[in-house]
Amino acid sequence: MTIHTLDLKFLGLARAIAVFVVEGPKGVALVETGPHSTHERVSELVSELGWSPSDFRHIFLSHIHFDHAGAAWVWGRQGARVYVHPVGRAHLMAPEKLYQSARRIYGDQMEHLWGTVEPIPESQLYAPEHGEIIEAVGLRFRAWYTPGHATHHLAWEVSEPGGNAVVFTGDVAGVCINGHYVVPPCPPPDINIEDWLSSIQLLHALPASTLYLTHFGLVEDKVRHLHDLEKRLLAWANWMKPYAQRKAQVEEVMPEFLAFVREDMTAAGIDAATAACYEAANPAFMSVAGLLRYWNKKLFA
Ligand SMILES: [Zn+2]
Incomplete structure (x- = not known):
């Protein structure tokens, strides 16, 4: 093959x-x-x-x-x-x-x-x-x-x-x-x-x-x-949980999530051009909306 x-x-x-x-x-x-x-x-x-x-x-x-x-x-x-x-x-x-x-x-x-x-x-x-x-x-x-x-x-x-x-x-x-x-x-x-x-x-x-x-x-x-995927999935989910607990909106969480992700990427040595690819493949606003929705279902459904 x-x-x-x-x-x-x-x-x-x-x-x-x-x-x-x-x-x-x-x-x-x-x-x-x-x-x-x-x-x-x-x-x-x-x-x-x-x-x-x-x-x-x-x-x-x-x-x-x-x-x-x-x-x-x-x-x-x-x-x-x-x-x-x-x-x-x-x-x-x-x-x-x-x-x-x-x-x-x-x-x-x-x-x-x-x-x-x-x-x-x-x-x-x-x-x-x-x-x-x-x-x-x-x-x-x-x-x-x-x-x-x-x-x-x-x-x-x-x-x-x-x-x-x-x-x-x-x-x-x-x-x-x-x-x-x-x-x-x-x-x-x-x-x-x-x-x-x-x-x-x-x-x-x-x-x-x-x-x-x-x-x-x-x-x-x-x-x-x-x-690494498992570690980061749990890190992102746990980071989001307190925002969901206080029923934060996507727009409010976005800048803080972007800062959180950027800091982690910079620490890992990811340059700006590569970060742009990550954003195209996986836009931050989608992940904020998706993780908030996950927690809302879990915490309040
Ligand atoms: Zn995809």
């Missing part, structure tokens, strides 16, 4: 969002599609690799957020089958609700950031069960339900018969750009710390030691990476 990491240069930034071309003995598959706004670039990169869009019969999605799956409908139109969590399948068949709830956050930036979205016919969508194996392109794609970042999140363990395995982790293994600093993307509405910690344990338990993050790319030291 050969894995090509395509850099979408989202908003002109290198190493913010990736999609992965997975070459097997019997063809080629795509893991993630990126947003519709970068679809043209993905098509170009794919043809530079010598493939044409119709060669892709199998599209594996981690979850349906637009930065991961916004262009899935285009691949569907070109005849591909799209694999997604059952909850995500319903949204891809009728994406209007998803689009409108994103519009409430992004307003008139919607088109610029994410492009457009169209429904995918039910016949082209397939929702695997937890642990189900899909045989495609001469490889085995195994779906693992990995909630925490999103309730409908999948990690894809991919292996060649009798060979090595890798895991495409979507967002459940966090965001790590240019090195060793890992952050948990925490957008609303689904953040669940307990579920996320269980998903991290599941990733630990898989035999594969290599991860591919959508934000961004190859991680070879799985144990250290997941340990």
Whole structure:
């Protein structure tokens, strides 16, 4: 198996969002599609690799957020089958609700950031069960339900018969750009710390030691990476808890959260350009909103 990491240069930034071309003995598959706004670039990169869009019969999605799956409908139109969590399948068949709830956050930036979205016919969508194996392109794609970042999140363990395995982790293994600093993307509405910690344990338990993050790319030291992610997830959640307890609003928490994150990044030696990539892949205001919502549900529901 050969894995090509395509850099979408989202908003002109290198190493913010990736999609992965997975070459097997019997063809080629795509893991993630990126947003519709970068679809043209993905098509170009794919043809530079010598493939044409119709060669892709199998599209594996981690979850349906637009930065991961916004262009899935285009691949569907070109005849591909799209694999997604059952909850995500319903949204891809009728994406209007998803689009409108994103519009409430992004307003008139919607088109610029994410492009457009169209429904995918039910016949082209397939929702695997937890642990189900899909045989495609001469490889085995195994779906693992990995909630925490999103309730409908999948990690894809991919292996060649009798060979090595890798895991495409979507967002459940966090965001790590240019090195060793890992952050948990925490957008609303689904953040669940307990579920996320269980998903991290599941990733630990898989035999594969290599991860591919959508934000961004190859991680070879799985144990250290997941340990850092867990530490930071708990640090962010615990930092947010007192704000939730006194029912603080997102706008009020934002500057303090930004200062908290910046201080930690500076201490870890992250430069300003890299910090901008982290922000594009994982905007701070989303994490504030998502973590406050998590605590509100837990403390007051
Ligand atoms: Zn993401």
